[in-house]
Amino acid sequence: GAGVSQSPSNKVTEKGKDVELRCDPISGHTALYWYRQSLGQGLEFLIYFQGNSAPDKSGLPSDRFSAERTGGSVSTLTIQRTQQEDSAVYLCASSSDTGAGNTIYFGEGSWLTVV
Amino acid sequence: DAKTTQPPSMDCAEGRAANLPCNHSTISGNEYVYWYRQIHSQGPQYIIHGLKNNETNEMASLIITEDRKSSTLILPHATLRDTAVYYCPPGRGKYIFGTGTRLKVLA
Numbered sequence: 001g002a003g004v005s006q007s008p009s010n011k012v013t014e015k016g017k018d019v020e021l022r023c024d025p026i027s028g029h030t031a032l033y034w035y036r037q038s039l040g041q042g043l044e045f046l047i048y049f050q051g052n053s054a055p056d057k058s059g060l061p062s063d064r065f066s067a068e069r070t071g072g073s074v075s076t077l078t079i080q081r082t083q084q085e086d087s088a089v090y091l092c093a094s095s096s097d098t099g100a101g102n103t104i105y106f107g108e109g110s111w112l113t114v115v
Numbered sequence: 116d117a118k119t120t121q122p123p124s125m126d127c128a129e130g131r132a133a134n135l136p137c138n139h140s141t142i143s144g145n146e147y148v149y150w151y152r153q154i155h156s157q158g159p160q161y162i163i164h165g166l167k168n169n170e171t172n173e174m175a176s177l178i179i180t181e182d183r184k185s186s187t188l189i190l191p192h193a194t195l196r197d198t199a200v201y202y203c204p205p206g207r208g209k210y211i212f213g214t215g216t217r218l219k220v221l222a
Contacts, residue, residue: 037156042214056209089156104210106158
């Protein structure tokens with residue numbers, strides 16, 4: 001596609017439910033990133049996938065959060081047993097990750113509201 | 116992980132140059148300096164990047180110190196539409212964006 005595509009764009013869920021957020025990166029991009037941004041806050045790194053390497057999960061805030069990337073393309077971020085503090089916009093990005101420098105392209109985000 | 120330091124906020128008069136500093140003292144020799152900006156809660160957008168030399172494009176100029184420990188993003192004639200949060204994430208691989216500098220351009 002022309003850019004990074006995320007779905008759903010908006011999601012309202014009840015506390016305790018599981019949610020899945022999807023990211024379709026730019027075709028050919030080997031690196032994929034997930035970030036979270038709470039209202040008025042900076043971007044919080046969650047997880048980074050690069051090719052076939054093991055993902056860097058160092059930013060995941062708890063074991064309720066997980067992500068996978070199937071076939072080196074589409075990624076799904078799953079939040080189990082959602083809590084109100086999970087309410088945020090979840091941003092996905094991708095890059096060609098050519099080494100020392102690469103431009104990251106972001107999607108428009110998935111807005112999650114936990115009620 | 117490499118870290119950067121940016122002032123939390125700055126104001127700039129419309130039509131004047133906005134100079135946004137970034138300290139990246141832990142940058143490695145082969146890591147590029149990248150700048151992005153985020154308007155409201157849209158996904159951050161790429162502005163410019165450089166390695167050692169100063170760079171200029173249609174959006175901005177980037178000045179990198181000789182020791183590469185800091186850089187300055189210059190918006191030569193700031194407009195109201197340049198009001199945004201500006202980030203200079205360090206490193207390679209995973210990019211830590213932090214809280215950036217909130218630039219407010221004043222009419």
